[in-house]
Amino acid sequence: MGTEALLAELREALGKDAVLTDPDITHGYSRDMMPLAPAGRPLAVVLPADVEGVQATVRACAQAKVPIVPRGAGSGLSGAANAIDGCVMLVTTKLDRILEIDPANRLAVVEPGVVNLALRQAVEREGLFYPPDPSSYDWCTIGGNLSTNAGGLCCVKYGVTTDSVLGLEAVLADGSLLKTGRRTVKGVAGYDLAKLFVGSEGTLGVITKATVALRPLPQAPGTLVAGFATTEAAGEAVTRVVREGLVPSLMEIMDATSIKAAESYLNTDLGAGSDCQALLLCQSDSGGEAAQRELAALEKICLECGSTMAYATDDLAEGKMLLETRRVVLTALEQYGIWLTDDVCVPRTRIAELIAECRRISEETRLRIAVVGHAGDGNMHPTIVYAPDSEDEFARARQAFDDILAVTMALGGTVTGEHGIGKVKREWLEREIGPVGLRVHRRIKRALDPDNLFNPGSMFSR
Amino acid sequence: MGTEALLAELREALGKDAVLTDPDITHGYSRDMMPLAPAGRPLAVVLPADVEGVQATVRACAQAKVPIVPRGAGSGLSGAANAIDGCVMLVTTKLDRILEIDPANRLAVVEPGVVNLALRQAVEREGLFYPPDPSSYDWCTIGGNLSTNAGGLCCVKYGVTTDSVLGLEAVLADGSLLKTGRRTVKGVAGYDLAKLFVGSEGTLGVITKATVALRPLPQAPGTLVAGFATTEAAGEAVTRVVREGLVPSLMEIMDATSIKAAESYLNTDLGAGSDCQALLLCQSDSGGEAAQRELAALEKICLECGSTMAYATDDLAEGKMLLETRRVVLTALEQYGIWLTDDVCVPRTRIAELIAECRRISEETRLRIAVVGHAGDGNMHPTIVYAPDSEDEFARARQAFDDILAVTMALGGTVTGEHGIGKVKREWLEREIGPVGLRVHRRIKRALDPDNLFNPGSMFSR
Numbered sequence: 001m002g003t004e005a006l007l008a009e010l011r012e013a014l015g016k017d018a019v020l021t022d023p024d025i026t027h028g029y030s031r032d033m034m035p036l037a038p039a040g041r042p043l044a045v046v047l048p049a050d051v052e053g054v055q056a057t058v059r060a061c062a063q064a065k066v067p068i069v070p071r072g073a074g075s076g077l078s079g080a081a082n083a084i085d086g087c088v089m090l091v092t093t094k095l096d097r098i099l100e101i102d103p104a105n106r107l108a109v110v111e112p113g114v115v116n117l118a119l120r121q122a123v124e125r126e127g128l129f130y131p132p133d134p135s136s137y138d139w140c141t142i143g144g145n146l147s148t149n150a151g152g153l154c155c156v157k158y159g160v161t162t163d164s165v166l167g168l169e170a171v172l173a174d175g176s177l178l179k180t181g182r183r184t185v186k187g188v189a190g191y192d193l194a195k196l197f198v199g200s201e202g203t204l205g206v207i208t209k210a211t212v213a214l215r216p217l218p219q220a221p222g223t224l225v226a227g228f229a230t231t232e233a234a235g236e237a238v239t240r241v242v243r244e245g246l247v248p249s250l251m252e253i254m255d256a257t258s259i260k261a262a263e264s265y266l267n268t269d270l271g272a273g274s275d276c277q278a279l280l281l282c283q284s285d286s287g288g289e290a291a292q293r294e295l296a297a298l299e300k301i302c303l304e305c306g307s308t309m310a311y312a313t314d315d316l317a318e319g320k321m322l323l324e325t326r327r328v329v330l331t332a333l334e335q336y337g338i339w340l341t342d343d344v345c346v347p348r349t350r351i352a353e354l355i356a357e358c359r360r361i362s363e364e365t366r367l368r369i370a371v372v373g374h375a376g377d378g379n380m381h382p383t384i385v386y387a388p389d390s391e392d393e394f395a396r397a398r399q400a401f402d403d404i405l406a407v408t409m410a411l412g413g414t415v416t417g418e419h420g421i422g423k424v425k426r427e428w429l430e431r432e433i434g435p436v437g438l439r440v441h442r443r444i445k446r447a448l449d450p451d452n453l454f455n456p457g458s459m460f461s462r
Numbered sequence: 463m464g465t466e467a468l469l470a471e472l473r474e475a476l477g478k479d480a481v482l483t484d485p486d487i488t489h490g491y492s493r494d495m496m497p498l499a500p501a502g503r504p505l506a507v508v509l510p511a512d513v514e515g516v517q518a519t520v521r522a523c524a525q526a527k528v529p530i531v532p533r534g535a536g537s538g539l540s541g542a543a544n545a546i547d548g549c550v551m552l553v554t555t556k557l558d559r560i561l562e563i564d565p566a567n568r569l570a571v572v573e574p575g576v577v578n579l580a581l582r583q584a585v586e587r588e589g590l591f592y593p594p595d596p597s598s599y600d601w602c603t604i605g606g607n608l609s610t611n612a613g614g615l616c617c618v619k620y621g622v623t624t625d626s627v628l629g630l631e632a633v634l635a636d637g638s639l640l641k642t643g644r645r646t647v648k649g650v651a652g653y654d655l656a657k658l659f660v661g662s663e664g665t666l667g668v669i670t671k672a673t674v675a676l677r678p679l680p681q682a683p684g685t686l687v688a689g690f691a692t693t694e695a696a697g698e699a700v701t702r703v704v705r706e707g708l709v710p711s712l713m714e715i716m717d718a719t720s721i722k723a724a725e726s727y728l729n730t731d732l733g734a735g736s737d738c739q740a741l742l743l744c745q746s747d748s749g750g751e752a753a754q755r756e757l758a759a760l761e762k763i764c765l766e767c768g769s770t771m772a773y774a775t776d777d778l779a780e781g782k783m784l785l786e787t788r789r790v791v792l793t794a795l796e797q798y799g800i801w802l803t804d805d806v807c808v809p810r811t812r813i814a815e816l817i818a819e820c821r822r823i824s825e826e827t828r829l830r831i832a833v834v835g836h837a838g839d840g841n842m843h844p845t846i847v848y849a850p851d852s853e854d855e856f857a858r859a860r861q862a863f864d865d866i867l868a869v870t871m872a873l874g875g876t877v878t879g880e881h882g883i884g885k886v887k888r889e890w891l892e893r894e895i896g897p898v899g900l901r902v903h904r905r906i907k908r909a910l911d912p913d914n915l916f917n918p919g920s921m922f923s924r
Contacts, residue, residue: 104705105809127707149650160648162657163625176898184807185839186622187876188611188661189883189894190903190921195624195657199650216707243566245589245678290752345646347567377647414649421651432651436638440910441652447909448902459652 001064003043003086010046010088013056018094020045029071029091030083035340036398037079037424042069042089049094051169051177051208058206058453059175061088067456070202072112072144075136077341078422080148080201080458090206092143098122099209106214107166107183112143112207119212128214131158134418135327146207149199151418156376157249157285158215160418162198169209170197173449183211196444201420202455204448219287221249223319224295226280226302227272227309231255234278235352237305238375241282242348246297250283251376252326255355257362258370258383262325265332270325272309278355280307280375281326283319329372333385336368340397341383344408345417348378357407358382365396365403379417421459429460463526465505465548472508472550475518480556482507491533491553492545497802498860499541499886504531507551513631513639513670516552520668520915521637523550529918532664534574534606537598539803540884542610542663542920552668554605560584561671568676569628569645574605574669581674590676593620596880597789608669611661613880618838619711619747620677622880624660631671632659635911645673658906663882664917666910681749683711684757685781688742688764689734689771693717696740697814699767700837703744704810708759712745713838714788717817719824720832720845724787727794732787734771740817742769742837743788745781791834795847798830802859803845806870807879810840819869820844827858827865841879883921891922 001009010019020026021044031039043066048054061068070090071081083089096113103126110119116137119130133152134140144150146168151160167181181187181194197204228234234253241251254262256277263270272279280302284294295312302310313319333339346354355371362369365384373380384400386393405415405428415421415428430438441460445452452462463471472481482488483506493501505528510516523530532552533543545551558575565588572581578599581592595614596602606612608630613622629643643649643656659666690696696715703713716724718739725732734741742764746756757774764772775781795801808816817833824831827846835842846862848855867877867890877883877890892900903922907914914924 102809104701104811106704149654151648155648159625160650162654163621172898172902176901178898178902179896180899180902182807182876183809183874184841184876184879185810186613186617186807186836186841186879188622188880189876189878189887190891190899191906192611192624192657192661193899193902195654199654216709239566242568247678286752290748345644345648347564347645348647349566374648379646379648412645414644414646414651416651417646417648418650425651429652434641436634436640437642437652437655439638440634440640440642440655443909444653444906447905 006060006064006066007044009060010044010057013060014046014048014053018047018049029074029089032074032076032079032081034077034079034422034424035338036401037082037422039079039082040085040087042083043086045089045091047091047094051171054090054171054206054208055175055177057088057090058171058173062173062175062451062453068453069455070147070206072141073139075140076144076148076422077343078420079424080420080422082423084457093141095208101126103128107211108214109209109211110142111209112141112146114142116140116142116145123214124217127217129217130212130214131164132161142210143207146198146210147200147202148420151379153250153252153374155374156251157247162195164212165194165198165210166213167211168194168197168207170205170207172205173451173453178205181211201422201459203445203459204454218249218285219291220316221283221285221319222291222295222312222314223322224282224298224310224312225322226307227276228278228306229275229308231278231355232352233306234280237280237302237307238351239349240301240305241298244301246294248282248294248298248376249285252281253351253373253375254279254326254329255371257368258329258372261332261335261370262329265328265335266325276308281322326372329370330383333370333383337385337387339383339385340401341381342401342404343381343416343419344404344413345379346408346411346413350411350413351375351378351380353411354380354408358404361400361403365400367393367396367400369400423458426460465528468522468526468528469506471522472506472519475522476508476510476515480509480511491536491551494536494538494541494543496539496541496884496886497800498863499544499884501541501544502547502549504545504551505548507553509553509556511556513633516633516668516670517637517639519550519552520633520635524635524637524913524915530915531917532609532668534603535601537602538606538610538884539805540882541886542882542884544885546919555603557670563588565590569673570676571671571673572604573671574603574608576604578602578604578607585676586679589679591679592674592676593626594623604672605669608660608672609662609664610882613841615712615714615836617836618713619709624657626674627656627660627672628675629673630656630659630669632667632669634667635913635915640667643673663884663921665907665921666916680711680747681753682778683745683747683781684753684774684776685784686744686757686760686772686774687784688769689738690740690768691737691770693740693817694814695768696742699742699764699769700813701811702763702767703760706763708756710744710756710760710838711747714743715813715835715837716741716788716791717833719830720791720834723794723797723832724791727790727797728787738770743784788834791832792845795832795845799847799849801845801847802863803843804863804866805843805878805881806866806875807841808870808873808875812873812875813837813840813842815873816842816870820866823862823865827862829855829858829862831862885920888922
């Protein structure tokens with residue numbers, strides 16, 4: 001089947017409006033938010049509105065031997081959803097129904113195009129909580145969250161996306177519909193295919209439905225902010241928090257560069273003093289006296305580790321404002337240029353070393369690097385700033401990006417904590433998992449997708 | 463290679479004492495605790511003491527085309543570790559070292575032969591907690607727990623084994639060593655192969671090492687026991703507990719048959735009255751006032767649902783004694799005959815219906831069926847009692863076992879909550895996951911184990 005015949009078949013199956021081929025329009029779907037990852041030109045963008053439309057697209061593309069790149073909202077940071085030349089971009093945003101919320105069994109059944117925030121708000125009305133909260137939660141979709149096994153600020157207490165998934169439906173390379181997992185809390189009937197598909201970055205099939213576990217809505221959080229004169233002291237505080245068995249609902253770290261950027265952007269003074277090299281932001285959502293006890297214990301540890309400023313509040317607006325300084329960092333860095341954010345995870349005891357290494361890399365590459373991250377789980381986002389029109393700075397930014405990955409591996413960490421491998425870290429996957437791991441990946445890919453239909457060349461090459 | 467040459471090679475590689483062939487001895491390794499599952503006669507039992515021994519065994523068996531059945535302590539309840547005729551039983555109990563406990567990063571690295579209780583006790587000395595607690599925790603091994611994705615009483619609050627696994631090493635069918643997962647809290651580099659191996663019941667490889675996440679040691683638990691005049695009332699209480707967002711650290715249910723068996727065995731009166739049809743046992747490990755608040759909220763719900771007796775205590779010995787009534791049920795049933803325990807999981811709102819259906823099946827098959835289970839997650843263990851020397855009763859027990867699975871599926875549940883498919887529920891796996899799901903299982907099995915070396919015919923047939 002030629003491409004014209006394919007397009008005709010897709011239009012026939014999905015309707016004309018669901019098949020876009022105007023390059024000016026399809027170009028807008030060809031990239032996610034990771035500037036380093038390559039992106040090709042799609043043959044077409046299709047927007048099926050139901051599972052049958054997804055199956056028809058998969059069958060038609062399989063027959064025409066045209067690769068499919070599944071894509072949600074495009075908020076990804078690894079290029080996993082970037083186009084490859086001549087592909088069909090299968091965009092799942094029209095599959096956007098919340099099919100069921102079952103409060104008595106604490107679960108929801110959703111289509112992949114549901115925006116994370118929409119699900120959060122819908123279940124909150126039932127007194128329930130869907131934990132995964134990537135920074136893009138107000139526009140990223142559940143389908144993308146599943147495909148990347150997205151994390152967020154909640155992970156230190158509530159885990160990542162895979163921890164909330166009970167069951168999945170996915171369209172396979174032959175167009176058949178795999179139903180895997182369950183609606184029950186526990187279940188061990190067969191291989192855990194749901195957790196295999198979570199984080200597989202669109203290389204094994206197209207997720208069309210998910211059953212997710214919900215939690216009781218936590219209490220309104222109390223917030224602690226603590227400033228440190230050295231990153232080592234802040235790192236020591238994180239280690240002590242973990243060691244002493246505390247589980248805050250949020251524990252974020254900002255280095256000096258991040259603090260300055262946020263203060264400048266928000267035109268505020270965080271009161272940390274000019275010698276502040278690191279901030280820790282912690283929350284407890286345990287409510288009432290339990291939260292007060294947790295925050296007091298966190299504050300005590302910070303002070304014992306030499307915090308020069310520690311301030312706790314149970315005022316919600318104030319807590320939100322403090323958290324805002326963390327949330328704006330990437331936007332704030334746009335004062336200085338374009339940002340390129342990395343995503344690594346180190347053992348929680350090695351955070352200060354990672355920040356020190358990032359400072360060294362910043363000096364070597366002569367680029368601003370701000371480190372923010374989820375201190376509670378060691379997932380750091382060193383963010384490199386470069387000038388938009390300088391090829392030289394772009395090349396140095398790319399160097400810094402890779403140097404940070406090498407440093408992370410030397411610290412016993414992983415090259416991606418929550419953003420994924422995608423099209424930007426392919427060679428790093430092999431470095432991390434080794435030849436045996438890569439061989440298993442290839443065998444599983446070949447077993448489920450023998451003709452390399454789904455997102456070929458993403459994550460790893462066949 | 464003939465079997466004699468294989469045995470010679472295994473003796474050469476592992477040492478004579480690590481290769482057992484005396485049928486009187488190997489017979490003792492040929493069965494787990496599930497009487498319904500078929501068991502064959504092993505060619506040999508091998509007990510490697512290190513990963514190289516496992517690799518040597520796998521390579522030799524692959525060359526000789528002799529199947530391998532991996533086995534831990536043999537506490538399983540699905541026949542997954544039962545021998546098949548002419549196989550080599552690869553027993554991992556000698557790989558029993560706790561290699562590392564890292565309190566500052568809250569993780570441990572263990573070999574598969576470590577007994578669950580030994581790991582619990584070792585980490586408890588560091589103020590840490592390894593949650594998965596199957597009933598056989600004092601003799602089952604971590605390797606078996608991983609292979610079956612074991613659960614226990616802890617799951618309602620702390621999840622199942624897969625939720626505690628960060629990384630694994632496993633010997634593959636070609637003898638190579640797969641290292642997958644990580645030491646960090648988060649990580650999304652490639653497919654989640656660790657969670658694919660967890661629960662794969664020895665069909666994909668031999669797990670030789672695991673990195674597990676630990677939690678802070680919970681507070682000593684407070685306990686609540688509540689009696690109900692109907693199972694419906696107890697079921698309603700469970701639904702209300704879930705609906706109102708409570709997360710007890712334990713919530714077990716016992717039906718009238720279980721209560722009577724336990725009371726008779728322990729020669730005690732639980733004070734629930736002669737009309738008591740169901741008991742709920744709940745615990746809170748939140749400590750202090752938080753625990754008191756949780757237990758009070760649980761008690762209030764029980765009373766509002768018509769509990770005829772509710773009693774809460776923060777006395778540890780008393781709590782342990784109350785829990786003992788739940789723990790002894792299977793042993794207590796041996797007063798009446800041999801027990802055959804089933805393992806199903808239903809949505810938490812359907813527990814009372816399941817118990818009612820079990821009562822109907824009990825009447826139809828004229829066999830005593832006691833229902834105990836993890837009410838907090840819907841994982842029920844209807845346990846059938848039959849006379850040891852009656853073929854007719856055994857046949858009816860088998861019928862009851864299957865009827866319970868059919869009823870569970872009709873209630874939207876799964877045919878196994880935590881024991882696994884093994885060699886006893888193979889036909890039920892297909893009924894639950896359907897032909898597409900089964901096809902994917904076969905493809906993954908073939909991709910990783912092309913010559914069907916590991917546990918062939920267990921879980922599903924090729």
